[in-house]
Amino acid sequence: xxxxxxxxxxxxxxxxxxxxxxxxxxxxxxxxxxxxxxxxxxxxxxxxxxxxxxxxxxxxxxxxxxxxxxxxxxxxxxxxxxxxxxxxxxxxxxxxxxxxxxxxxxxxxxxxxxxxxxxxxxxxxxxxxxxxxxxxxxxxxxxxxxxxxxxxxxxxxxxxxxxxxxxxxxxxxxxxxxxxxxxxxxxxxxxxxxxxxxxxxxxxxxxxx
Numbered sequence: 409x410x411x412x413x414x415x416x417x418x419x420x421x422x423x424x425x426x427x428x429x430x431x432x433x434x435x436x437x438x439x440x441x442x443x444x445x446x447x448x449x450x451x452x453x454x455x456x457x458x459x460x461x462x463x464x465x466x467x468x469x470x471x472x473x474x475x476x477x478x479x480x481x482x483x484x485x486x487x488x489x490x491x492x493x494x495x496x497x498x499x500x501x502x503x504x505x506x507x508x509x510x511x512x513x514x515x516x517x518x519x520x521x522x523x524x525x526x527x528x529x530x531x532x533x534x535x536x537x538x539x540x541x542x543x544x545x546x547x548x549x550x551x552x553x554x555x556x557x558x559x560x561x562x563x564x565x566x567x568x569x570x571x572x573x574x575x576x577x578x579x580x581x582x583x584x585x586x587x588x589x590x591x592x593x594x595x596x597x598x599x600x601x602x603x604x605x606x607x608x609x610x611x612x613x614x615x616x617x
Contacts, residue, residue: 423573
């Protein structure tokens with residue numbers, strides 16, 4: 409087998425093994441991160457708190473989801489100004505809620521319940537308005553939950569590595585067939601008429617002498 413073929417196949421196989429390990433390690437890290445969040449009961453990190461009616465202005469990133477909390481016995485309407493189908497607030501009672509609700513949080517002697525999620529695809533500055541609270545003065549809070557930890561980065565690198573590894577294997581397979589075919593052609597001997605002797609007979613005019 410040609411050296412180039414062997415090199416491509418070995419590189420592809422080693423790359424696939426390393427990529428699989430990276431993806432596995434990344435998923436394990438993400439699961440551990442999620443378990444830590446659940447055990448701590450913190451549900452991310454607080455980035456803002458206020459009292460209704462209230463207004464939050466700040467940068468929101470696609471690398472995080474944002475949990476919105478309110479005092480347990482209160483209710484309010486949440487509006488993401490400038491939002492669209494990709495960047496929006498999803499209330500807990502919405503059928504589009506991908507994560508489910510039922511999250512509760514306690515801080516400073518106050519109990520909070522989850523109102524919904526703010527999902528961001530396009531990072532940038534946004535404004536969140538809290539209104540419609542009949543009682544008024546309710547404590548509200550936004551907490552950031554990262555969606556791209558080190559585990560997600562390992563998964564991404566593993567997926568990218570698997571693509572290049574598959575390409576290397578494909579190149580190795582192509583080399584295996586093309587170089588083998590070229591070798592077979594180079595070993596064929598082509599005989600032209602009159603280029604060899606059969607039984608002492610030679611091509612050419614007879615010798616009358």
